[in-house]
Amino acid sequence: MGPNAASGPERYRAEGWWRAELLDDLVLRHAADGAGGADRPAVAGPRPLTHRGLAEAVDAAAHRLAGAGVQAPGPVLVQLPNSVELLVLALALIRAGRPPILAHPALREHELEPVVADLAPVAAAIPAATGSTDHPAMLRGLLRRRPGPHPLLVLGPGERRPDEADLAALCAPGGAPAPRPHTADPRDTALYFLSSGTTGPPKPIPRTHEALGSVLRAAADAAGLGPDSVYLAALPATHSFTCAHPGMLGALAQGGSVAFAATADADVLLELAEEHRATHTALVPGLAEQLLSRAADSGAAPRSLRAVQVGGARLAPETARRIRAGLGCRVQQVYGMSEGLLTFTRLDDPEDVADLTQGRPVAPGDELLVAGPDGRPVPPGEQGELWTRGPSTITAYAGRAAGEPGRFGPEGHYRTGDLVRIDAAGNVAVTGRVKDVINRGGEKIAADDLEAVIARHPGVRAAAAVGFPHPLYGEGVCAVVVPGGPPDGDAPPTLRGLRAFLRGEGVAAFKLPDRVLAVDALPTAGIGKVDKEALRRLAADRTTDRAAGPARAG
Ligand code: AMP
Numbered sequence: 013m014g015p016n017a018a019s020g021p022e023r024y025r026a027e028g029w030w031r032a033e034l035l036d037d038l039v040l041r042h043a044a045d046g047a048g049g050a051d052r053p054a055v056a057g058p059r060p061l062t063h064r065g066l067a068e069a070v071d072a073a074a075h076r077l078a079g080a081g082v083q084a085p086g087p088v089l090v091q092l093p094n095s096v097e098l099l100v101l102a103l104a105l106i107r108a109g110r111p112p113i114l115a116h117p118a119l120r121e122h123e124l125e126p127v128v129a130d131l132a133p134v135a136a137a138i139p140a141a142t143g144s145t146d147h148p149a150m151l152r153g154l155l156r157r158r159p160g161p162h163p164l165l166v167l168g169p170g171e172r173r174p175d176e177a178d179l180a181a182l183c184a185p186g187g188a189p190a191p192r193p194h195t196a197d198p199r200d201t202a203l204y205f206l207s208s209g210t211t212g213p214p215k216p217i218p219r220t221h222e223a224l225g226s227v228l229r230a231a232a233d234a235a236g237l238g239p240d241s242v243y244l245a246a247l248p249a250t251h252s253f254t255c256a257h258p259g260m261l262g263a264l265a266q267g268g269s270v271a272f273a274a275t276a277d278a279d280v281l282l283e284l285a286e287e288h289r290a291t292h293t294a295l296v297p298g299l300a301e302q303l304l305s306r307a308a309d310s311g312a313a314p315r316s317l318r319a320v321q322v323g324g325a326r327l328a329p330e331t332a333r334r335i336r337a338g339l340g341c342r343v344q345q346v347y348g349m350s351e352g353l354l355t356f357t358r359l360d361d362p363e364d365v366a367d368l369t370q371g372r373p374v375a376p377g378d379e380l381l382v383a384g385p386d387g388r389p390v391p392p393g394e395q396g397e398l399w400t401r402g403p404s405t406i407t408a409y410a411g412r413a414a415g416e417p418g419r420f421g422p423e424g425h426y427r428t429g430d431l432v433r434i435d436a437a438g439n440v441a442v443t444g445r446v447k448d449v450i451n452r453g454g455e456k457i458a459a460d461d462l463e464a465v466i467a468r469h470p471g472v473r474a475a476a477a478v479g480f481p482h483p484l485y486g487e488g489v490c491a492v493v494v495p496g497g498p499p500d501g502d503a504p505p506t507l508r509g510l511r512a513f514l515r516g517e518g519v520a521a522f523k524l525p526d527r528v529l530a531v532d533a534l535p536t537a538g539i540g541k542v543d544k545e546a547l548r549r550l551a552a553d554r555t556t557d558r559a560a561g562p563a564r565a566g
Pocket of ligand 1 (some may be wrong): 324347
C-alpha cells in the first residue's frame with residue numbers, strides 16, 4: 013500500500029480527519045461565540061484578554077506587520093519566551109500566511125544557521141539583549157547573509173534601532189479591527205516546528221493547517237480541555253508539546269484560557285498555578301519531580317490542578333504515582349514527537365495502564381508499525397522500532413532534508429528511532445531507542461552533531477558524546493575525547509574549557525557536556541563503528557570530580 017493510496021491525504025479528508033479549516037480560525041473560533049464564549053478569558057496574567065480581545069489583537073498584529081517592516085513574503089523566525097506576545101504574534105503570522113518558524117529560545121548560531129539557510133526567514137521575533145545573550149545581534153548576524161532587509165521584532169526593554177520594531181506595540185490590543193490580509197489554504201504550511209534532531213542539525217517540520225488542526229482537536233479532547241480549563245504553559249511554548257499537542261492552542265480551541273510561565277522554574281510554576289487556578293499543565297519528568305519536591309517543601313500543592321501531562325522523556329511509574337498523590341491530580345503520560353504522532357494515556361485509564369504505558373494514539377487513522385531491524389513487523393507484543401504514518405505525521409521535512417529518505421520508510425512511514433512494545437489493548441510503552449540521541453531532561457541532542465563540534469577543539473583528536481544517568485535530567489551529556497590535536501595543539505580540554513569552547517562555537521547551552529572523559533582511543537565494534545555502548549558504560553561508571561577536568565580512562 014503506497015503512502016498516497018488508502019492512507020494518504022485524500023482518505024484523511026474523506027474521513028473528516030483533515031478538515032477544510034485554518035488553524036487560526038480553529039484556535040480563535042470562540043471569539044465569535046454569541047453565547048458568551050467570546051467574553052470568557054483567553055489569556056490570564058498581567059495583560060488579560062478575552063477570546064474576542066485575543067482575536068482582535070491577532071487581527072491588529074497581522075495588519076501591523078507591514079508597518080513593522082515585514083513586507084516580503086516568507087516565513088518569520090520566532091524565538092520568544094512564553095508570553096502573550098508569542099501567542100499573538102504566532103497567530104497573526106499564521107493568519108497573514110507567513111508561517112512562524114518556532115525556535116526554542118535556547119538555540120544559538122550553531123543550531124539556527126542551518127534553519128536560516130533552509131527556510132530563508134524574512135524577519136525574526138526575539139527578546140531584547142540581556143546581560144548574558146544578545147539575541148538581536150545573533151539574528152542580525154545570521155540574517156545578514158541572506159539578501160533583503162530583515163526587520164527584527166524585539167520584545168523587552170531598551171531603545172529600538174532602525175531595523176527593529178517593538179513587539180509589544182505590534183501585539184497590543186486595540187486599533188480598528190483589520191480585514192483579513194491573506195486567505196490561506198488549509199493545505200498550506202501553517203507553521204514550522206524544529207525537529208529536536210536524530211542526526212545533524214534541527215530540521216524544519218512543516219505543519220499544514222489541516223494536519224495540525226486534526227492533531228490539535230484530538231489532543232485537546234483527550235487531555236480533557238474545555239471552556240473552564242486554565243492551561244499553564246510551563247515548558248517553552250515554541251515546542252510542539254506546549255504549543256499545539258494540545259498546549260496553549262488546544263486550550264484556546266476548546267474555549268479555555270492560557271497562563272504563561274516565562275521560565276520553567278518549579279517555584280514560579282507553583283505560584284502561577286495557584287494564582288491563575290491552573291487546571292492543566294504539561295511537564296517533562298524532571299520538572300514534574302522538581303514541582304513535587306517544592307510542593308512537598310512548602311506544604312502547598314496547587315489545589316486547582318486536574319491533570320498534569322508528562323512526556324518528552326521516560327516517566328518512572330513510581331514518579332507517576334507520586335505526582336498523583338503529591339499534586340492531587342491525574343497524570344496523563346504523553347509520548348510523541350513534533351513530526352506529528354501523539355499517544356496519550358486516557359484520563360480514565362486504570363492505574364496500571366496510566367503508570368506503565370504511554371497510551372494510545374489520540375487521533376484516528378494513525379498507523380503504528382513495530383519494526384525489526386529489517387523493517388518488517390515483529391510479532392505482536394515484542395519490542396521493535398516504532399514506525400508510523402497517518403494523518404498526524406509528516407511525510408517529509410522542509411529544506412535540505414526534504415529529499416532525504418533516511419527517516420522515512422519505503423511506504424511513507426516516519427521512523428521514530430524509538431524502541432517500543434505495544435500491548436494487546438494497543439497501549440504503547442517506550443522501552444529505549446535506536447537513534448543516537450541524548451535526551452537531557454526532555455531536550456534532545458543529536459550525538460553526531462555535538463561530536464563534530466567537540467572534535468574542532470584544538471586539543472581533541474577524536475570525540476564521542478554519550479548519555480549517562482543524571483539525577484536531575486535523567487540523562488546527562490558526557491563528552492569522551494581523545495586528546496592530542498595537531499602537533500602544536502592544546503592540552504585536552506577541561507570540562508570548563510570544553511563548555512566555554514562549545515559556547516564560543518554557538519552551541520545551545522542545554523547541549524554543553526556535564527562530564528568529560530579522556531580516553532586513549534575510542535573503542536570500536538564490528539566494522540570499526542565507535543562502540544557507543546562501551547562508552548555509555550564507561551561514562552556511567554565514572555564518579556570523578558566533574559568540575560576539575562577530564563578523568564583519564566582507558
Ligand atoms: P520532540 O520531537 O522534541 O517532541 O521529541 C520526540 C522524541 O522524544 C521521541 O521520538 C522520543 O524519543 C522522545 N519522547 C517523547 N515522549 C517520550 C516518552 N513519554 N517517553 C520516552 N521518550 C519520549
